[in-house]
Amino acid sequence: xxxxxxxxxxxxxxxxxxxxxxxxxxxxxxxxxxxxxxxxxxxxxxxxxxxxxxxxxxxxxxxxxxxxxxxxxxxxxxxxxxxxxxxxxxxxxxxxxxxxxxxxxxxxxxxxxxxxxxxxxxxxxxxxxxxxxxxxxxxxxxxxxxxxxxxxxxxxxxxxxxxxxxxxxxxxxxxxxxxxxxxxxxxxxxxxxxxxxxxxxxxxxxxxxxxxxxxxxxxxxxxxxxxxxxxxxxxxxxxxxxxxxxxxxxxxxxxxxxxxxxxxxxxxxxxxxxxxxxxxxxxxxxxxxxxxxxxxxxxxxxxxxxxxxxxxxxxxxxxxxxxxxxxxxxxxx
Amino acid sequence: xxxxxxxxxxxxxxxxxxxxxxxxxxxxxxxxxxxxxxxxxxxxxxxxxxxxxxxxxxxxxxxxxxxxxxxxxxxxxxxxxxxxxxxxxxxxxxxxxxxxxxxxxxxxxxxxxxxxxxxxxxxxxxxxxxxxxxxxxxxxxxxxxxxxxxxxxxxxxxxxxxxxxxxxxxxxxxxxxxxxxxxxxxxxxxxxxxxxxxxxxxxxxxxxxxxxxxxxxxxxxxxxxxxxxxxxxxxxxxxxxxxxxxxxxxxxxxxxxxxxxxxxxxxxxxxxxxxxxxxxxxxxxxxxxxxxxxxxxxxxxxxxxxxxxxxxxxxxxxxxxxxxxxxxxxxxxxxxxxxxxxxxxxxxxxxxxxxxxxxxxxxxxxxxxxxxxxxxxxxxxxxxxxxxxxxxxxxxxxxxxxxxxxxxxxxxxxxxxxxxxxxxxxxxxxxxxxxxxxxxxxxxxxxxxxxxxxxxxxxxxxxxxxxxxxxxxxxxxxxxxxxxxxxxxxxxxxxxxxxxxxxxxxxxxxxxxxxxxxxxxxxxxxxxxxxxxxxxxxxxxxxxxxxxxxxxxxxxxxxxxxxxxxxxxxxxxxxxxxxxxxxxxxxxxxxxxxxxxxxxxxxxx
Numbered sequence: 001x002x003x004x005x006x007x008x009x010x011x012x013x014x015x016x017x018x019x020x021x022x023x024x025x026x027x028x029x030x031x032x033x034x035x036x037x038x039x040x041x042x043x044x045x046x047x048x049x050x051x052x053x054x055x056x057x058x059x060x061x062x063x064x065x066x067x068x069x070x071x072x073x074x075x076x077x078x079x080x081x082x083x084x085x086x087x088x089x090x091x092x093x094x095x096x097x098x099x100x101x102x103x104x105x106x107x108x109x110x111x112x113x114x115x116x117x118x119x120x121x122x123x124x125x126x127x128x129x130x131x132x133x134x135x136x137x138x139x140x141x142x143x144x145x146x147x148x149x150x151x152x153x154x155x156x157x158x159x160x161x162x163x164x165x166x167x168x169x170x171x172x173x174x175x176x177x178x179x180x181x182x183x184x185x186x187x188x189x190x191x192x193x194x195x196x197x198x199x200x201x202x203x204x205x206x207x208x209x210x211x212x213x214x215x216x217x218x219x220x221x222x223x224x225x226x227x228x229x230x231x232x233x234x235x236x237x238x239x240x241x242x243x244x245x246x247x248x249x250x251x252x253x254x255x256x257x258x259x260x261x262x263x264x265x266x267x268x269x270x271x272x273x274x275x276x277x278x279x280x281x282x283x284x285x286x287x288x289x290x291x292x293x294x295x296x297x298x299x300x301x302x303x304x305x306x307x308x309x310x311x312x313x314x315x316x317x318x319x320x321x322x323x324x325x326x327x328x329x330x331x332x333x
Numbered sequence: 334x335x336x337x338x339x340x341x342x343x344x345x346x347x348x349x350x351x352x353x354x355x356x357x358x359x360x361x362x363x364x365x366x367x368x369x370x371x372x373x374x375x376x377x378x379x380x381x382x383x384x385x386x387x388x389x390x391x392x393x394x395x396x397x398x399x400x401x402x403x404x405x406x407x408x409x410x411x412x413x414x415x416x417x418x419x420x421x422x423x424x425x426x427x428x429x430x431x432x433x434x435x436x437x438x439x440x441x442x443x444x445x446x447x448x449x450x451x452x453x454x455x456x457x458x459x460x461x462x463x464x465x466x467x468x469x470x471x472x473x474x475x476x477x478x479x480x481x482x483x484x485x486x487x488x489x490x491x492x493x494x495x496x497x498x499x500x501x502x503x504x505x506x507x508x509x510x511x512x513x514x515x516x517x518x519x520x521x522x523x524x525x526x527x528x529x530x531x532x533x534x535x536x537x538x539x540x541x542x543x544x545x546x547x548x549x550x551x552x553x554x555x556x557x558x559x560x561x562x563x564x565x566x567x568x569x570x571x572x573x574x575x576x577x578x579x580x581x582x583x584x585x586x587x588x589x590x591x592x593x594x595x596x597x598x599x600x601x602x603x604x605x606x607x608x609x610x611x612x613x614x615x616x617x618x619x620x621x622x623x624x625x626x627x628x629x630x631x632x633x634x635x636x637x638x639x640x641x642x643x644x645x646x647x648x649x650x651x652x653x654x655x656x657x658x659x660x661x662x663x664x665x666x667x668x669x670x671x672x673x674x675x676x677x678x679x680x681x682x683x684x685x686x687x688x689x690x691x692x693x694x695x696x697x698x699x700x701x702x703x704x705x706x707x708x709x710x711x712x713x714x715x716x717x718x719x720x721x722x723x724x725x726x727x728x729x730x731x732x733x734x735x736x737x738x739x740x741x742x743x744x745x746x747x748x749x750x751x752x753x754x755x756x757x758x759x760x761x762x763x764x765x766x767x768x769x770x771x772x773x774x775x776x777x778x779x780x781x782x783x784x785x786x787x788x789x790x791x792x793x794x795x796x797x798x799x800x801x802x803x804x805x806x807x808x809x810x811x812x813x814x815x816x817x818x819x820x821x822x823x824x825x826x827x828x829x830x831x832x833x834x835x836x837x838x839x840x841x842x843x844x845x846x847x848x849x850x851x852x853x854x855x856x857x858x859x860x861x862x863x864x865x866x867x868x869x870x871x872x873x874x875x876x877x878x879x880x881x882x883x884x885x886x887x888x889x890x891x892x893x894x895x896x897x898x899x900x901x902x903x904x905x906x907x908x909x910x911x912x913x914x915x916x917x918x919x920x921x922x923x924x925x926x927x928x929x930x931x932x933x934x935x936x937x938x
Contacts (some may be wrong), residue, residue: 028441035791039788046648046805048622052811054506056463057503060463061555062550065550095556163610176576176577180572186343197576275607280575291787293788
C-alpha cells in the first residue's frame with residue numbers, strides 16, 4: 001500500500017510539473033499566433049453584412065478584454081488566477097467566464113465521446129477475439145478487412161456520410177445536442193432527445209475507431225494463443241472456456257493503455273464529428289476560440305485537455321500495474 | 334437486475350439533468366405547427382441576455398430592439414423603418430435629433446417603454462463607446478447632450494464642432510434596454526462622468542479619470558446578464574441550450590397582432606455546411622445570407638417549399654495592392670492587371686450565385702455608383718474590359734518587356750506575383766485561382782498562397798507581408814464607410830478629431846501604401862483621404878460631387894481592382910409560413926424578426 005501511495009505521489013508531482021510546463025508553453029504559443037481578436041471580430045462582422053459603423057461600435061469594448069501589458073505580467077497574472085481556479089474571461093464572449101465556457105462545452109463532449117469510445121472498444125475487442133479465433137476461415141478474413149477499411153476512413157468522412165444519409169436525406173436523426181422545445185430536466189422526452197441526438201455522432205465515432213481496437217485485439221490474441229502456457233493448458237486438458245479467460249486477460253492488457261489514453265484525449269473532442277453534427281463540445285469551442293484569437297478560451301481549453309491526458313496517463317499506469325502482476329513486481333519480460 | 338436498471342436510469346437522468354442546466358423550466362410543447370425556425374448567429378448558451386454583448390442571447394428583431402431598423406438603401410444611409418421610435422426629426426445641420434417613441438410600446442413585464450429607458454440605453458452605449466457614443470472630447474459626430482422632453486419624447490444634441498451626417502443613424506441604431514434592469518447597474522452620477530469624459534474644456538486629468546470610470550463600467554455592463562429576459566420586441570427568450578435558443582411570443586409587444594408564430598427556434602451553426610444541411614432537409618423557415626455553391630443551391634431549391642430571395646448587397650470583393658512592393662507602385666502595372674483579369678470569368682468561378690461582376694472600379698458597388706453619379710458618368714470611366722492588348726501596352730509603359738512568354742521588369746527580373754487568400758473563404762480561393770491562371774497565361778507567373786485562417790490573413794496583410802490579396806470594399810450605404818475602406822487607416826489616413834492625417838507606408842496600419850495625392854486628368858490634384866473624411870459631414874449634393882471625384886480617382890489610380898459586387902441571397906421556406914419579402918426589397922438586410930414587425934411572414938392557410 002505504501003509503495004502504491006509513493007508511486008501515486010510521484011505520478012501526481014510529475015503531473016503537476018507537466019501541467020505547468022504545458023501551461024507555460026501554450027501561454028506563449030497562443031500569443032505567438034498572428035492575429036488580433038478585435039480586428040478579426042470587426043472584419044467578420046463586415047463579412048456578415050453588418051455596417052462599418054455598427055461593427056466598430058460592437059467591437060469597441062472587446063479591446064478591454066484582450067490581455068494587455070508585458071508577457072511577464074500577463075503570465076504572472078495568469079498563473080495567479082490559475083492557482084485560484086480562475087481561467088479568466090472570454091475575449092470573444094466579452095467577459096463570460098472561461099471556466100463556464102470550458103465546462104459547458106466539456107460536458108457535451110464527455111457524454112458523446114465516452115459513449116463512442118466505450119462502444120468502439122467493446123465492439124473492437126469482441127470482433128478482434130472472433131477474428132483471431134477464426135483467423136483461418138472467411139469470418140476472420142472478412143472481419144480483418146472490415147477493421148482495416150473502417151480504420152482507414154477518416155472521422156470527418158464517416159460523419160459526413162452519416163449526416164448526409166441519415167439526417168439530411170432520411171431525416172431519421174437530428175443534429176445539435178437536444179431539442180430546445182422540450183422542457184429540460186429529468187424527464188423522459190428530454191432524456192430521449194439527448195440520447196437520440198447523441199446516437200449518430202457516437203456511432204460515427206465508434207465506426208471510425210473500432211477498427212483499430214479490432215486489429216490490435218486480433219494481433220494480441222493471436223500472439224497470446226502462441227504462448228507456451230496456452231499450449232500447456234491445452235495439453236493438461238483445461239476447459240476451453242477457462243483457456244479463453246487466460247487468453248482474454250493477457251490479450252486485453254495492451255488495449256487498456258490505449259483505452260485509458262483515448263479517454264484522456266476525448267476531452268479534446270472529436271473536432272470533425274462535432275462540426276459535422278453541429279455538436280457544441282470542446283472541439284467546436286477550440287476551433288471557434290482559435291478562429292477568434294480568444295487567448296483566454298484557447299488557454300483554458302488546452303489546459304483542460306492537457307490535464308485530462310495527464311490524468312489518464314497516471315490512471316493507465318496505475319491500472320496497468322494493478323492488473324498485470326509482472327509490472328507491479330517489476331518482473332516483466 | 335432491477336437495481337442495475339435503476340442505477341442506469343439514475344445515471345442517464347443525472348446526465349440529462351446536467352445537460353439541462355443551461356435552460357429554464359417553463360413549459361413548452363414540441364408539436365406546435367406555428368413554430369418559426371431560423372438560423373441567425375452562433376449561439377453561446379453561457380452568454381448573457383444582453384444585446385451589447387457580442388455573443389448575446391438577445392436576438393435583434395426578436396427580443397432585442399432599436400429605435401429604428403436601417404433600410405437597405407443604395408444611397409441613403411439614414412433611411413430607417415420605425416421600431417420603438419414612432420417618428421424622428423433632425424435639423425438640416427444634423428445638430429439636433431428629436432425622437433418620438435411609440436406610446437403603446439411596452440416591455441414584456443408590462444411596463445411602458447419610456448424616454449428614460451432610451452436615456453439609460455444612451456448611457457450604456459457611452460460605456461461601450463464608438464460611433465455617436467465615443468467617450469472622447471470633440472469626437473466627430475458624438476452625442477453632446479441627451480434631454481428627456483416627456484415620457485415619449487427625447488432629444489439628442491450632436492457635440493459642438495462637428496455636423497456629422499452619421500449622427501441620426503448612429504443614434505437610431507442604439508440598442509434600447511429597460512432602465513429598470515440596467516439603471517441599477519450604473520452609478521447615480523453616470524451622466525456627470527460622461528459629460529466630464531467628453532468635455533473638451535475639462536482638465537486632462539479629470540477627463541482621463543472619468544474616461545477610465547466609464548470604460549470600466551462598460552466592461553461591467555457588457556458582462557451583465559439579467560436573470561430573466563425583459564424584452565420590448567415581439568418575442569421573449571424562454572430558454573437556450575448550446576444548440577438552439579427558444580423564444581416565445583411577447584403578448585405585450587405593441588404590434589402583437591402582426592406576429593404569426595407563437596414561438597421561434599433559432600438554431601446554432603458553426604459553418605456554412607450546417608446551414609446548407611438544414612436547408613436541404615427543409616428544417617429552416619429562414620436563413621441568413623450564406624455563401625452557396627451552385628450544386629448546393631440546386632439541392633436546397635429541390636426541397637419542397639424552399640425559395641430563394643435576392644437583392645443587392647452593399648459590399649464588393651476587390652483585389653487590393655500593397656503599393657510598397659515594386660512594381661505594384663506603378664499605376665501602369667495596376668492598370669495592366671485590371672485589363673488582364675477577366676472579371677466575368679473570375680466571378681463565374683468564384684461567386685457565381687452570390688456575386689455579379691463589377692462594372693468597373695469606382696469604390697462603390699455598381700448600382701450605388703450609378704445612383705450617386707449617374708450611369709453616364711460611370712460609363713465614361715475606364716471600364717477595364719478584358720483586353721490582353723491593352724494590358725500589354727500598359728506593361729510596356731511600365732518599362733517591361735516580354736521574353737519567352739514571360740514579362741520581364743526593367744531591372745531584368747521576371748514579373749511574378751503572389752496572391753494571398755484566407756483559408757475558409759471558398760469564393761476568394763476559387764476566384765484567386767482563376768486570376769492566377771489568367772495572369773500566368775498572360776505571362777505573369779502568379780501563385781496563390783493561402784493563409785491559415787482569417788485572423789492570420791488580416792494580421793499579415795496589415796503588416797504588409799502580402800503583395801496583393803482580396804479585400805472587402807464599397808461598404809455602403811454610407812459613402813464615407815465605403816471610401817474609408819480604400820482611403821482610411823489601411824491606406825494611411827487616420828482620424829484625429831474631425832480631421833485626418835496621412836502616415837507613411839508601413840506605419841499606423843498603412844499596408845496599401847498608396848500615394849497621399851495624385852493628379853487625375855480633368856480633376857487636378859486630389860487627396861482622397863481628405864475627401865473621404867469630408868463625406869462624413871457633407872450633405873447629399875456635396876456627397877455627389879465628392880463621390881464623383883473619388884470614383885474617378887479610384888478608377889484612375891486603382892488602389893484595388895473591384896472584381897465582383899456581392900448579391901444578398903437568402904433562402905426561405907413557404908411550407909409553414911408565407912408572405913416573405915420580395916426580391917430587391919429594402920428589408921433584405923434585416924432579420925426575420927424585423928420582417929415580422931413590418932407585417933411580413935404569415936401562417937400558411
